[in-house]
Amino acid sequence: MGMIKVLSNYAPEPLVKALRKFGIIMHKAQADLISLLRLSYDYDIIYSIKSLSTIDRSLLKSLFMRRNKDHVVIYGLHMPMTLDNKVRPTHVMYDVLNPTQPVIASLRGFWIHTLNLRDYRMALNMGLRALYMPLGTDTNIFKCSLEKPNEFTVIYASRPAWHKGTDILVNVIIPFLLKKIKNIRIVITDSNYDYMAWIYEKLKGIPNITLYPHLPLNEYAKVLSEAHVLLFPTRYESYGLVVLDAMATGVIPVSFKVRGFIEDVLMRTEFRDYVVNYPDVHGFLVKVMRLYELYNNHVDKYEKLTIKACNLARLFSWDNVAGKWAYELNFILNK
Template sequence: MRVLHLGFEDPCMPGAGGGSVRTHEINRRLVAGGFRVTVLTTRYPGWEERVQDGVHYIPIGVGRGSNRLTRLAGYVMRLPFEVRRRRSTTELVVEDFFAPFSTMAAPLWTGRPTIGIVQWLHATEKARQYRLPLHWIERLGVRTHHRLISVSQGIGERLKELNANLHVDVIGNGVDPGMWEIGPKLGNDVLFIGRLERGHKGLDLLLEAWTQASTRISGKLLIAGTGPDEDWLHGAIQDAGLADRVQMLGWLSGARKFRAISEARLLVVPSRHETFGLVAIDALAAGTPVVAFDIPCLREIIPPGVGWVVKAFDVKEFADQVVRSYALEGLEQVAAQGRKFAAGYSWDALAKLQAQAYAAALRAHRTQGSLPGGGKSLFLKELEG
């Protein structure tokens, strides 16, 4: 199948989130199975067109993409034109939803069968943040889609609330294979790893909780990542008097990330919103128990016995749970259960499910009429042969 993936975020961009990891891990497996995949992403300083693991990445936009606004604006302006250029060599368009308004209503203008992948629905939060009606754009955009892939059951239910006629396939995220290569080590520190974004990732809640917990824990709080609120975070750590109890690790990837997660005693996820919680699954695979707030998506992947979820945004309870978990006798058994649970999240299996969803999208389009430009999908011909 020839797939044009509107992927928004390049996994090689510094500070890229888990969504871009999912895009690449799925696509490289589809390519290995015979798909041809081109991904259109935003530009960023140092961007380059490349083929990575067989996946063709083409950053689009205007200029270098040196900040979030220019990346977003350039991508939005160029995307319809770039899709039209590649229409004749595309059988299926895949639209990744992205901030701040989720979807550009791609089925209306791609001219090809289109399926969306939804890793987040945060337009309501962004509407409050920017004081713009972004949630209405999201609502209208979701209604233009007929088939979507959701990374969690919780998001799938919200999508159905926006469009009752949707077909939603729930296909989660997978464990980074490198996590299995490093054995669990119950270390001395507590780790946060992710985008440094105060509201979404709950960094303000984390610092408040750590202020309460740090006097009862011997280890430090390690914070790994980059993001728009990095300067704020440095200042907030100083203002809270936590400079000697918090260590900033910067952006981690590959073996450095694997080691940081496996060597932590606990991973904390203080997010106000999450799409899936990929870092939590990675931590469980590494044998590192997780403490998180009880919010949709996270509660799906942190069942009892592999970690702890506490009442959403109750900072005192979060701090107390970190202290209890840190000192828990038998933490090794919790770690072992986490690894067993995480084994169910295989990128190979998830890629097969996504290939099936793509094939179903083409079949559904065929029953509604021939593909744009006439004829039947080459992929479907081969599948039926």
């Protein structure tokens, strides 16, 4: 068989580069599912990402579209099929409506790509043709570093949003840490200033807090590597890539237990000691303080933990993860 050609609206550069070693050429197209299908004459596989909880109109339209070619189509769920922690009435509706979209995609003959094992098992139990392929980190950018500032530094690097736990961060975590730790530096960053605007207005000018409304990827990786702890008070996830990126730079995550990298990987390692069940905010803060005390009183043990974080993350570099992607893509093409 010759080179496998994939047309995708999700194609991180390190994944594209790594897949070439396995005889797979992935081309990126800024297009929705309908447009991908129309552009697909010369491709073996079409990959379309779903990353929003809204109804995928493009998927619905595809039901009435004659396809140009009998392609293998993958519908990539970059969002959870159901929510880890339901606290609003709309969350129950989400759990009813969201799984119907992969069902529709499956009826169209598409494969369903899940980013976590819980969704993968759920898709299989629903009788869907499911794939599990985790995301990876770019270790050429997110490099392991043992060099930490003297100030104990914690970082929040998620998009400010309710489901990311930003309200917990601002109203509980930050006030507690500022009161308990004198030599603390709290860093908050995201790649999108529009999302950062409200939190910037609320926290600007407070001593010990540094806000970066927007950072290029290389600078973001450097800022990430200078932290001791990643604050990850998210309520639900599909994967949690920021945790993997942070660990690749030698940062220890403190998190609620959610599906994805936390549940599938960290809970099987000693890093589960820094994961608590939602909504145990007190337990979350206890874990942060434990790492603070470890760094201050046993820096050698903290550095060993940092090295273990780097080594674990390296297993999920795009170079390594691409092998799993290549296996699955070859499998479904020959199914």
